[in-house]
Amino acid sequence: MKAIVLEEPNNILFKDIESMNLIDSTSVLVRPRVVGICGTDYHAYKGQQPFINYPLVIGHELGVEVLEVGSDVHHLAPGDACAVEPYIGCKEQDGNLCFSCRRGHTNHCTRLQVLGVHIDGGLCEQFVVPSSKLHRSAKLDYEQLALIETLAIGYHAVKRSGISKNDVVLVVGAGPIGLSVIQSVNLIGTSVLVLDVNDKRLQFAKEHFGVNNTYVNPDTIAKEMRSLLSGAMPTIVFDATGNTKSMESSFDYVASGGKIILVGFNRESIVFDDEQFHRNELSLIASRNALSDDFTDLIKLMEDGIIDTSHWISDRANWNSLVKTLPIWCDSTDLIKGVVEIT
Ligand SMILES: [Zn+2]
Numbered sequence: 001m002k003a004i005v006l007e008e009p010n011n012i013l014f015k016d017i018e019s020m021n022l023i024d025s026t027s028v029l030v031r032p033r034v035v036g037i038c039g040t041d042y043h044a045y046k047g048q049q050p051f052i053n054y055p056l057v058i059g060h061e062l063g064v065e066v067l068e069v070g071s072d073v074h075h076l077a078p079g080d081a082c083a084v085e086p087y088i089g090c091k092e093q094d095g096n097l098c099f100s101c102r103r104g105h106t107n108h109c110t111r112l113q114v115l116g117v118h119i120d121g122g123l124c125e126q127f128v129v130p131s132s133k134l135h136r137s138a139k140l141d142y143e144q145l146a147l148i149e150t151l152a153i154g155y156h157a158v159k160r161s162g163i164s165k166n167d168v169v170l171v172v173g174a175g176p177i178g179l180s181v182i183q184s185v186n187l188i189g190t191s192v193l194v195l196d197v198n199d200k201r202l203q204f205a206k207e208h209f210g211v212n213n214t215y216v217n218p219d220t221i222a223k224e225m226r227s228l229l230s231g232a233m234p235t236i237v238f239d240a241t242g243n244t245k246s247m248e249s250s251f252d253y254v255a256s257g258g259k260i261i262l263v264g265f266n267r268e269s270i271v272f273d274d275e276q277f278h279r280n281e282l283s284l285i286a287s288r289n290a291l292s293d294d295f296t297d298l299i300k301l302m303e304d305g306i307i308d309t310s311h312w313i314s315d316r317a318n319w320n321s322l323v324k325t326l327p328i329w330c331d332s333t334d335l336i337k338g339v340v341e342i343t
């Protein structure tokens, strides 16, 4: 079968690989229909993604059609449209649960294998996935289903924050992860401010995500927010940049008693002033991936029309052109979300 393979950094190929068949009675053979591409894929292409073993079939944001189900799978049938939760944990590997999985925290399983990151993903004609990782919808189309993983990252982070309507939120970074945070904050009705150095992204957030107050200059934002908030500061800051300097700056943007949620990440150390941290009794929280329930919740919210995803996709590529398009998307500053239709 055909697949899109990252052979090594900066080398993406359209290639014939061995077809997959049903492995066991609880697995499902699926045909990917729409695949979203994100920063993880761009970093993998550029060789900046630390966990990648090349060659790799990328693709972890997946809207798939069920082709065949194992004999013990009764909740799915051929033709069903599903989103894929691409986090393969202990339960799906050998059933020996790690500490995180035993506590239900499958999003940070110590043996986590993410489809399209640690193991081959969905940019191929068909692949096998554990039935528990498929989230069916009778209403959503394949593009909507391919967006759910991105939305789940923000949804999970917002749940981690323990947000309430009276909070004031600052989201740093208005790329897809920042937008997914904003979309979930909007569900609570909390006021949200956004900082990004790219003004086009801020305009997009204003136009399509109901954001009123945006800031483009990290050097002046603290003063500007104080003036807007009558001397106060945001009570929750989400960092969706993964940029060390930006993460460190979050400590200067948050109110006394406030929370900082790091959604973006990198491999470097972040340094903060403990006196400031303690004096203000701040909370620092990491958010990683998402849980199965986050996928279920989002499908319902989208099916009920509470979450509107109609503005999300800025660029589309077809299956045959992706090897040329992906390197261009990698360097685009205007792109919000690119998706590939597999035909
Ligand atoms: Zn992604």
Ligand SMILES: [Zn+2]
Residues within 6 Å of the ligand: 089, 090, 091, 097, 098, 099, 100, 101, 102, 108, 109, 110, 111, 112
């Ligand atoms: Zn585990």
